[in-house]
Amino acid sequence: DSLLAALSELGADLVVLEATGGLERVVTAALAGAQIPVVAVNPRQIRDFARATGQLAKTDAIDAAVIARFGQAIRPAPRALPDAAAQQLAELVTRRRQVIDMAVAERNRRRLVTARPALRSIDRVLKVLEAQLADIDREIGDRIHASPAWREAEDLLKSVPGVGDQTARTLIAALPELGTLGRRQIAALAGLAPFNRDSGQWRGRRSITGGRADVRSVLYMAALAGIRFNPALKACYQRLRTAGKPAKVALVAV
Numbered sequence: 001d002s003l004l005a006a007l008s009e010l011g012a013d014l015v016v017l018e019a020t021g022g023l024e025r026v027v028t029a030a031l032a033g034a035q036i037p038v039v040a041v042n043p044r045q046i047r048d049f050a051r052a053t054g055q056l057a058k059t060d061a062i063d064a065a066v067i068a069r070f071g072q073a074i075r076p077a078p079r080a081l082p083d084a085a086a087q088q089l090a091e092l093v094t095r096r097r098q099v100i101d102m103a104v105a106e107r108n109r110r111r112l113v114t115a116r117p118a119l120r121s122i123d124r125v126l127k128v129l130e131a132q133l134a135d136i137d138r139e140i141g142d143r144i145h146a147s148p149a150w151r152e153a154e155d156l157l158k159s160v161p162g163v164g165d166q167t168a169r170t171l172i173a174a175l176p177e178l179g180t181l182g183r184r185q186i187a188a189l190a191g192l193a194p195f196n197r198d199s200g201q202w203r204g205r206r207s208i209t210g211g212r213a214d215v216r217s218v219l220y221m222a223a224l225a226g227i228r229f230n231p232a233l234k235a236c237y238q239r240l241r242t243a244g245k246p247a248k249v250a251l252v253a254v
Contacts, residue, residue: 003027003030003031004030004031004034004036007031007036008034008036012036013037014037014038014039014071014075014078015031015036015037015038015039015071016038016039016041016067016068016070016071016076017038017039017040017041017067018040018041018042018043018046018063018067019040019041019042019043020043024040025087028040037078038078039076039077039078039079041067041070041076042210045070046063046066046067046070049066049069049070049073049074050066053066053069082176085143085147086173086176088143089140089143089144089150089172089173090173090174092136092139092140092143092173093140093169093170093173093174093214094174094214095136096133096136096137096140096166097214097217099129099132099133099136100133102129103126103129103130103133106122106125106126106129107126109122110122110123110126137165140169140173141165141169144169144172150172153168153172153179154168154169154172157171157172160226160230161225161226161229161230161231161233162222162223162225162226162227162228162229162230162233163222163226164222164225166218167218167219167221167222170214170215170218171215171218174212174214174215175189175190175212175215177189188210188211189211189212190211190212190215190216190219191208191209191210191211191212191213191215191216192208192211192216192219192252193208193211194207194208194252208252220251223251223252223254224251226254227251227254233254236250236253236254237250237251237253237254240253
C-alpha cells in the first residue's frame with residue numbers, strides 16, 4: 001500500500017523492476033491491479049546496460065538508479081499479466097520440471113551407490129517423486145481439460161506429429177504468446193532465433209541464445225521425434241543436412 005501511494009504521488013508513467021526468480025510477482029501484480037504500467041526486465045539486460053554506461057559498482061541504491069536510467073533510455077513495453085489460472089498452470093509446469101530434475105539426480109546417485117541402506121533410501125525418494133509427478137500430471141491435465149481454450153490449443157498442438165502431452169502443455173503454460181506473434185518474434189521468445197555475430201571483416205557463426213529455457217528444452221525433444229515421424233519436419237531436416245548444415249543447426253531449424 002505504501003509503495004502504491006508513493007508511486008501515485010510521483011505520477012509514474014512506467015515502473016521497471018528486475019525479474020528476481022518470482023519475488024517480483026507480488027509487486028508486479030499489485031501495480032498492474034492499480035493500473036500503473038509495470039514491466040519486469042531480465043537482470044542480465046540491466047547489468048549489460050550498467051556496464052555499457054560505465055557503472056561497475058553494485059549496491060541497492062546504484063542498482064535502482066541504473067534501472068531507472070534503463071527505463072528512461074530503453075522504454076521497455078509493459079506486458080499484460082497472466083490471469084490467476086494461467087499463472088497457476090505455469091507454476092505446475094515449472095514444478096513438474098523440478099520434480100523430474102530431482103528424480104534424474106537421484107537415479108544418477110543410485111548408479112554410484114553400493115550400500116544397501118543408501119540404495120533403499122534412494123529408492124524410497126524415487127517412489128515419492130514418481131507419485132508426485134503422477135499427481136502433478138493429473139492436475140495439469142484436469143486444468144487444461146476444464147478450459148475450452150486450453151483444450152482446443154492442446155488438441156491443435158498435438159495434431160503435429162512429434163508433439164505430445166508435455167510439449168503441448170509446456171507451450172500453453174510457458175509460451176502464451178504463441179499464436180499472437182509473428183514467426184520471428186516467437187522464435188526469439190523461445191530462444192531459437194539465431195543471432196548474427198559479425199564485426200568488420202569478421203563473420204562469426206550464428207547462434208541461439210536467451211529465451212525461455214523450459215520451452216526450448218521441450219521443443220528440442222519434440223524436434224528429435226519430429227525428424228523421425230513427421231514427414232514435413234523430416235524433409236526439412238534432411239534438406240538442410242544435404243545442404244551441408246551441421247546436425248545441431250538443422251535440428252534448431254526444425
